[in-house]
Amino acid sequence: MNPRAFFSTFQRDLLAGTVVFLVALPLCLGIANASGVEPFAGLVSGIVGGLVVAVLSGSRLSVSGPAAGLVVIVVDGIAQLGSFSAFLLAVLLSGAIQFGFGMLKAGRFAAYVPSPVIKGMLAAIGVLLIVKQFPLALGLGGASSASSAAATAAAAPGVHAAGAIATPFGSISLAACVITLLSLAILVGWETRAMRRFKLVRLLPAPLAVVLLGIGATLLLSVLAPSFAPPAEHRVALPSLESFAALQVALQWADFGPHFAQLVNPDIWRVAITLAIVASLETLLSLEAVEQIDPQRRAAPPDRELKAQGVGNLIAGAIGGLPITSVIVRSSANVHAGAQSRLSAIIHGVLLLVSVFALTSVINLIPLACLAAILIFTGVKLAKPSLFVAIARQGFAPFAPFIVTLVGVLATDLLIGIVLGILCSVLLALVANLRGPIVLAQHGDHYLLSFRKDVSFLSKVPLKHYLQQIPDGATLIVDATRADFVDHDVRELLDTFVADAPRRGIAVEVRHQVQAQARAARGWSMRRAAE
Numbered sequence: 001m002n003p004r005a006f007f008s009t010f011q012r013d014l015l016a017g018t019v020v021f022l023v024a025l026p027l028c029l030g031i032a033n034a035s036g037v038e039p040f041a042g043l044v045s046g047i048v049g050g051l052v053v054a055v056l057s058g059s060r061l062s063v064s065g066p067a068a069g070l071v072v073i074v075v076d077g078i079a080q081l082g083s084f085s086a087f088l089l090a091v092l093l094s095g096a097i098q099f100g101f102g103m104l105k106a107g108r109f110a111a112y113v114p115s116p117v118i119k120g121m122l123a124a125i126g127v128l129l130i131v132k133q134f135p136l137a138l139g140l141g142g143a144s145s146a147s148s149a150a151a152t153a154a155a156a157p158g159v160h161a162a163g164a165i166a167t168p169f170g171s172i173s174l175a176a177c178v179i180t181l182l183s184l185a186i187l188v189g190w191e192t193r194a195m196r197r198f199k200l201v202r203l204l205p206a207p208l209a210v211v212l213l214g215i216g217a218t219l220l221l222s223v224l225a226p227s228f229a230p231p232a233e234h235r236v237a238l239p240s241l242e243s244f245a246a247l248q249v250a251l252q253w254a255d256f257g258p259h260f261a262q263l264v265n266p267d268i269w270r271v272a273i274t275l276a277i278v279a280s281l282e283t284l285l286s287l288e289a290v291e292q293i294d295p296q297r298r299a300a301p302p303d304r305e306l307k308a309q310g311v312g313n314l315i316a317g318a319i320g321g322l323p324i325t326s327v328i329v330r331s332s333a334n335v336h337a338g339a340q341s342r343l344s345a346i347i348h349g350v351l352l353l354v355s356v357f358a359l360t361s362v363i364n365l366i367p368l369a370c371l372a373a374i375l376i377f378t379g380v381k382l383a384k385p386s387l388f389v390a391i392a393r394q395g396f397a398p399f400a401p402f403i404v405t406l407v408g409v410l411a412t413d414l415l416i417g418i419v420l421g422i423l424c425s426v427l428l429a430l431v432a433n434l435r436g437p438i439v440l441a442q443h444g445d446h447y448l449l450s451f452r453k454d455v456s457f458l459s460k461v462p463l464k465h466y467l468q469q470i471p472d473g474a475t476l477i478v479d480a481t482r483a484d485f486v487d488h489d490v491r492e493l494l495d496t497f498v499a500d501a502p503r504r505g506i507a508v509e510v511r512h513q514v515q516a517q518a519r520a521a522r523g524w525s526m527r528r529a530a531e
Helices: 003-034 039-056 068-081 084-103 106-112 115-137 146-154 157-162 174-189 199-203 206-224 244-250 253-264 266-293 302-319 328-336 343-358 368-382 385-393 396-411 414-434 457-468 488-504 513-530
Strands: 164-167 170-173 438-443 446-455 475-486 507-511
Touching: 003 039, 003 068, 003 115, 003 206, 003 328, 003 343, 003 368, 039 302, 039 343, 068 084, 068 115, 068 266, 068 368, 084 106, 084 253, 084 266, 084 302, 106 266, 106 302, 115 174, 115 266, 115 368, 115 385, 115 396, 115 414, 170 174, 174 206, 174 368, 206 368, 266 302, 266 328, 266 414, 328 343, 385 396, 396 414, 438 457, 446 457, 457 488, 475 488, 488 507
Parallel strands: 446 475, 475 507
Antiparallel strands: 164 170, 438 446
């Protein structure tokens, strides 16, 4: 890019990058919290997505970072592998697998995954997000980090008790409930036409408005009603980083190395493969969506994007970050903010890095209830009831794999659910292709046996049944001109019938596809000669 063109777009990219940063910051923190890891891990992934993936990506407008769609894999993976440090090895391996996908040009295969399967996967993720975030939305639990536990122990017992209601499920925080309800009201109202009339609403991203509400509530309650203020265990706990040495400690480099011994653990590879497949699918879907909303309709090379995402996950796994994908929420914010090039995504990564050092004290005022509300709202959008109704109206063929994928993911895990959904789609496609490939029509003593689509060996039984209905002395026309494939067993059964037909006085005419093509060619030649 020449200097004149660069400076002409720099201003718009700077504005768009700032907007994306304001959207990405609460999402990075919320996804990390939903995953049960330190909030810093979410910021690390956002930084890597901005400073590494954006540079390597072929997409001008896509923005990468931690994704809500991977929360389920992260939670299950950590539980299965025993620690976040062991899970980081799976993230690193998933990056290597993704890079391999790109080298093998596997990006085109994502287009073969049926749409109902993808929608079922996303709906299941939405349901799981809603279920898993309800405890935080009600203030039933806080972060699981050691720093939060220490803060909980230091908190005055009376303060926590005064602002809480005892229930059979635990102590519910009144402040958390109110903040959650107000946050959800903002998220819903921010998208209405009535609110979009205001310039502030159009300029301020809804997640940022929710975060500002939470920070304001924390400060206000701390002054006016300390007993009702969100306690430390119900707020973000980001470590204070005063130097790059402190950053190195926070990145967990010291804890990562010993887990390379688990390379022989099949569970590590299973989690890595699941991450690689789901992250690649989500990335490629996001690329398609970004292309649709891009005013210039610029397509991104899918294989290059897989390589970029693979490198990003390699680095994220190595330095203690969550897995990365291209994220449609951040990407759409980038497009709508007027981004012109990859520079906007890079700027968003730089701002996330700066926030780690400069905004720690402000970030730690954010109640977890705000982040839970953002993710619950995301889950509702992924699994909205209108989606179920719309797919059900399309018929059984798309609805069945959608439900199978949804139930499969909820009952097992993402990878198994996706496989079950694909198998259901394949089975329904086979049934549709096998339904009625042979049709028998009768007019007096004349019979027409028509072959349609692919006539496999499974059609042998109905063919035998139809041939038994042909009486002696009848005339039979076998029309195979519309059949793309006729199985050997079917041809053999038909040949046997034709050979026996003279003995029964049956006149048989078999029309093959080649004959139909020859007749069409002769007709075309005659028309040309007449002209």
